[in-house]
Amino acid sequence: MGIQEIATVTGLSKATVSRALRGLPSVAETTVDQVRRVADELGYVPSSAAAGLATGRQRAVGVVVPVIDRWFYAKAIGGVDVELRRAGYDLVLYNLGGPGGDRDRAFRRSMLRHRVDALVLLSLVLDETERAELELTRHPMIVIGGPAPGLRNVGVDDVAVAATAVGHLLGLGHRRIAYVGGQDEAGMNVAVPYRRRDGFLDAMAAAGLHVPPSWLADGRFSFAGGAAAGALLLGGSVSGCTAASASGAGSGAGAGAGAGRPTAVFCASDEMALGVLLAARRLGLRVPADLSVIGIDGHEYGAAVSLTTVAQDPEAQGRVAARAVLAEVDGARPGVLPPAPATLVVRGTTAPPRG
Amino acid sequence: MGIQEIATVTGLSKATVSRALRGLPSVAETTVDQVRRVADELGYVPSSAAAGLATGRQRAVGVVVPVIDRWFYAKAIGGVDVELRRAGYDLVLYNLGGPGGDRDRAFRRSMLRHRVDALVLLSLVLDETERAELELTRHPMIVIGGPAPGLRNVGVDDVAVAATAVGHLLGLGHRRIAYVGGQDEAGMNVAVPYRRRDGFLDAMAAAGLHVPPSWLADGRFSFAGGAAAGALLLGGSVSGCTAASASGAGSGAGAGAGAGRPTAVFCASDEMALGVLLAARRLGLRVPADLSVIGIDGHEYGAAVSLTTVAQDPEAQGRVAARAVLAEVDGARPGVLPPAPATLVVRGTTAPPRG
DNA sequence: GTGAAAGCGCTAACAA
DNA sequence: TTGTTAGCGCTTTCAC
Secondary structure (H helix, E strand, O other): OOHHHHHHHHOOOHHHHHHHHOOOOOOOHHHHHHHHHHHHHHOOOOOHHHHHHHHOOOOEEEEEEOOOOOHHHHHHHHHHHHHHHHOOOEEEEEEOOOOOOOHHHHHOHHHHOOOOOEEEEEOOOOOHHHHHHHHHHOOOEEEEOOOOOOOOEEOOOHHHHHHHHHHHHHHHOOOOEEEEEOOOOOOOOOHHHHHHHHHHHHHHHHOOOOOOHHHEEEOOOOHHHHHHHHHHHOOOOOOOOOOOEOOOOOOOOOOHHHHOOOOEEEEOOHHHHHHHHHHHHHOOOOOOOOOEEEEEEOOHHHHHOOOEEEEEOHHHHHHHHHHHHHHHHOOOOOOOOOOOOEEEEOOOOOOOOOO | OOHHHHHHHHOOOHHHHHHHHOOOOOOOHHHHHHHHHHHHHHOOOOOHHHHHHHHOOOOEEEEEEOOOOOHHHHHHHHHHHHHHHHOOOEEEEEEOOOOOOOHHHHHOHHHHOOOOOEEEEEOOOOOHHHHHHHHHOOOOEEEEOOOOOOOOEEOOOHHHHHHHHHHHHHHOOOOOEEEEEOOOOOOOOOHHHHHHHHHHHHHHHHOOOOOOHHHEEEOOOOHHHHHHHHHHHOOOOOOOOOOOEOOOOOOOOOOHHHHOOOOEEEEOOHHHHHHHHHHHHHOOOOOOOOOEEEEEEOOHHHHHOOOEEEEEOHHHHHHHHHHHHHHHHOOOOOOOOOOOOEEEEOOOOOOOOOO
16 A cells, blocks of 8 residues: 555556546646556555655644744644635644643754754743744744744734723723733733733823732733732732732732722733623622723633734734744745734724713 | 764773763773763764654654644643653654644644654644644554543543532532633633533533523633623623523513522633632622632632632643653553542632622 | 664655 | 656664
C-alpha cells in the first residue's frame, strides 16, 4: 500500500505516480485517471512522514495555547483550524495546561521536533529562554491576543477598546465609573490586562475624572471573580467569594465606603461583566436603572442577558494569524498586520445614570 | 543538524548515536553522556518524520471534535492532551467545525495520512461510510461522550445520570417536573439527548408520574435555548427567542396553559439550566422557593450561581480515553471500559416544593 | 558495546 | 510525457 504498488500495477514509475497523485502538470490525463483509480482500488493512503522527509515540509502548524477551555482560545483555535484545513495543513495542538502545567515541556526543542512548519502562539508572553528556543527552530511564528516583544501579533488595540467602552459610558453621562480587571492566572498575555486598565484610566483622566483606587477591582478575568469584585465594589459584603480589591485600598469595608457607589462598571471581559451583573442583582440593584455595566469580548452569554460590550472576533483573528503564517511558510516576507477590529455593541445593560 | 553530525563529531556511528539518544540499553554510559552533550551543543532536534518513516509510528494521536468551543469538548481535549504529553505523543486536532463545516473532509482517508497512530473521537456518531473509512486506517479508536455502534467508548451512563437528577427532585417531594433537552445541532452525539430524556421519562414513569408532552421542552443544549425553553415552560411569553416546544403540543399558548406550572425543571445540561434560571428570574419566580432547577455537567458557571447538578468530569474522561488508546497502540487488547462517574452536587437551586 | 548497510515511502533533479 | 537515480534522517537487523 505505497506509491510503489500503484506503480507496479499501472506499469508506471513511482515518479509518475507521485506526480499524478499530486496533480502536477505534465502528466497525461489518461495516466492521471488511471493512477487515481488504481490508488482508490488499492485503498492508498499517502504517508505524510515520507513526504515530509523528502520535502522538508510537514504541512502542519503548531498552535500553542495556555489552556483550551476558555472562550477566547477555543474560538481562536477554531479560526486557525479553518484556514489550515483550507490549505491542507494539519493542526498540532500544544496545550500548556495553565499555570499548573509544566510549561517548559512544550517549549523544549524536542517537542517541536520538526513536526510543524510554523507556530501560532495564543496570548503568550515568552521569557528569554523560550524565545531563544523557539527562534532556534527557525519557524515562522505569530502570536494572537496581546503584543509580544519581537514577534508579529494579531489582536485588538486593547487601549483603544477600553477607551471605546469608557467613551460609551461617558457619552451616556456617567462620571462615577469603576473598573473590574485583574490578572488572568490561566495564562493570558500579561500585558493585556494592563493595557485595558491603562486605556480606562487614560480615558477617565482625559475626561477630567478621578478614579478612587478602590474602584479598580480584581475580577481575575472569570465569572466568579467578577461576581466577587462586583460584590465588593457595589458595597455589599463579599458573600463567600475571595476576590480582593486590586488596589489594596480600604480593607474589607467594601469599596463603596469612602467613595460612594459607582453608577457604571467597566469590565475588562464579558465573563467578569456577567459576574458583576450577578452581584448587582444579589444586591437588589437594577440594571441599567441603578447601574450600567459594559464588558469586552462579545461572549455568547452576554447576548442572552443583553450585556453591552465591545465585541472582538477571536475566530477571525485566528484566521488572519493562520493565513499570515502560512504565507510566510510559502516564502512571503512577514508584513505588518493591522489591529483586529472591535465594535461597540450597545445592548440593555447601559443607560444614562439616574438623576 | 542531524544524527549524522553528532556521529561525525563524536566519531561514533549513526547507529550508536541513535541508540544513545533513545536511551537504549547496551550503550556505554560514557558514550551516552558524550552523545547527549554533543547533541545539546549542536542544538540537535530529532525529526519525527524520519523516525516515523523508519518505525511506522508517528507518536501522535488524532482528536476529532464536532466543535471546540464547547465546555465538554474543550475539557475533554485537555484531558486527552495531558496523557498524550505524558507519553510523549503529540495531539493532532481535527475540527469538524459544526454542522456548517464540511465534515467529510476530516474523514477522508487522505486526511489521516498516517499522521497519527490512533484516534479519539468526541461525541460523534458515524455513518456507514465514515466508519468504513476510519476502519480502513486500522487505527485504534475510541469515542468519548455517547455510545457509538461498534466502537469502544468512555462516558457517563446518561440514563442513570438522568435518573439521579430526577431521583433528587422526587426525594425533595416534587411531582410536577418538566424537562428541557433537545438536540444539539453543533454535533453532540445524537444518542445522548435521547438517552437523557428516556432516563427522565423512565424515572418519572417508575414513580407513577405523568409528564404532559408540553413539559418536554427544546433547549437546544445552549444557554439561549434554555432561556427560551424556560420562558415557554414557565408560562411567560417567548420574549423574542425562538425555541419551540419539542413536543409540538399546544401552539404558542405557553406550556403552562393546560398543565399548570411545574415545580421543578430538569435540564439535560447546565448551560440550559442556566438559561432556565434566567427565564425564571425574568418571570419573577424565586428559585428554589417557587421553582427548583437541576442540570447535568458540572459547568463552572453553575457553581457561581449555586446550581444543583449531576456533575461529570470530561477532563478525566479524556484522560481515560487517551490512556486506553495509547495502550492499544502499544499492543494491548482493547478492554471494556466502565462508565465514567457522575455525582449529584446539591447546591442552592433545588428545594422541596412549596405547600 | 559498536559499526555497516539496508531500507521506511516519498520527492526531486536530471535524463530520455 | 515518463523513467532513473539519489537521497530526506532515522531505525534496525546482523556482524564484529
